[in-house]
Amino acid sequence: MPVGGESGGAGPLARIAGTYGGDVISSWIRGSAMADERAGGGMAAGGTPRPITLYGDPVLHRPCAPVEDDHPDLDRLVADMFASMYAADGVGLAANQIGIGLRLFVVDCPDDDEVNQVAVVINPVLHLPQTRDLVEASEGCLSVPGAHSLLARPGEATVTGRDLSFRPVEIVGTGLLARCLQHECDHLDGTVYVDRLARRARKEALAAANLAGANAP
Numbered sequence: 132m133p134v135g136g137e138s139g140g141a142g143p144l145a146r147i148a149g150t151y152g153g154d155v156i157s158s159w160i161r162g163s164a165m166a167d168e169r170a171g172g173g174m175a176a177g178g179t180p181r182p183i184t185l186y187g188d189p190v191l192h193r194p195c196a197p198v199e200d201d202h203p204d205l206d207r208l209v210a211d212m213f214a215s216m217y218a219a220d221g222v223g224l225a226a227n228q229i230g231i232g233l234r235l236f237v238v239d240c241p242d243d244d245e246v247n248q249v250a251v252v253i254n255p256v257l258h259l260p261q262t263r264d265l266v267e268a269s270e271g272c273l274s275v276p277g278a279h280s281l282l283a284r285p286g287e288a289t290v291t292g293r294d295l296s297f298r299p300v301e302i303v304g305t306g307l308l309a310r311c312l313q314h315e316c317d318h319l320d321g322t323v324y325v326d327r328l329a330r331r332a333r334k335e336a337l338a339a340a341n342l343a344g345a346n347a348p
């Protein structure tokens with residue numbers, strides 16, 4: 132699912148060819164990344180994969196709570212998040228996708244230069260450019276498995292927050308990473324990407340994931 136160079140269309144919406152697999156790693160990333168590069172920068176050590184929550188689970192449809200700096204066993208939670216993300220071939224995972232309603236996410240996702248950004252961001256704040264230029268690309272989510280839908284989003288995004296030691300951290304994303312940062316911040320606000328789709332497209336995506344009966348509570 133490489134991002135191609137095909138662009139076009141007048142007006143503020145630029146369509147590009149290619150796919151962002153949402154939380155799902157794409158084949159070209161799988162092909163280019165060595166196993167030791169996808170080790171969570173050491174933060175995945177000892178982690179245990181946990182089941183991924185599916186659309187319709189209430190924890191995905193309400194805002195997550197801020198993380199206190201004395202939260203117990205945060206190292207273990209982050210290791211389990213990386214392990215869960217890698218086990219599911221993901222490039223990003225929000226805590227509520229393993230049933231934990233706390234504001235943090237992990238990413239191991241390439242930017243426009245195909246350099247993987249590996250990070251945990253605690254209490255992230257999303258900053259978007261003041262532009263009406265959006266990039267439309269196919270997007271998916273581990274919590275809506277097997278479905279992909281076109282979704283327009285800003286092509287750049289910045290996230291500020293805290294790292295695992297609660298030091299300030301900032302990630303500037305372009306390309307896939309920009310989409311990933313927005314997707315994961317959405318999760319922490321209780322929004323799954325299909326919630327941003329028109330009603331019919333949302334129905335189709337949920338049906339493709341065998342979640343046709345699932346509704347956001």
Ligand SMILES: [Zn+2]
Nearest residue numbers: 154272273274
């Ligand atoms: Zn997702």
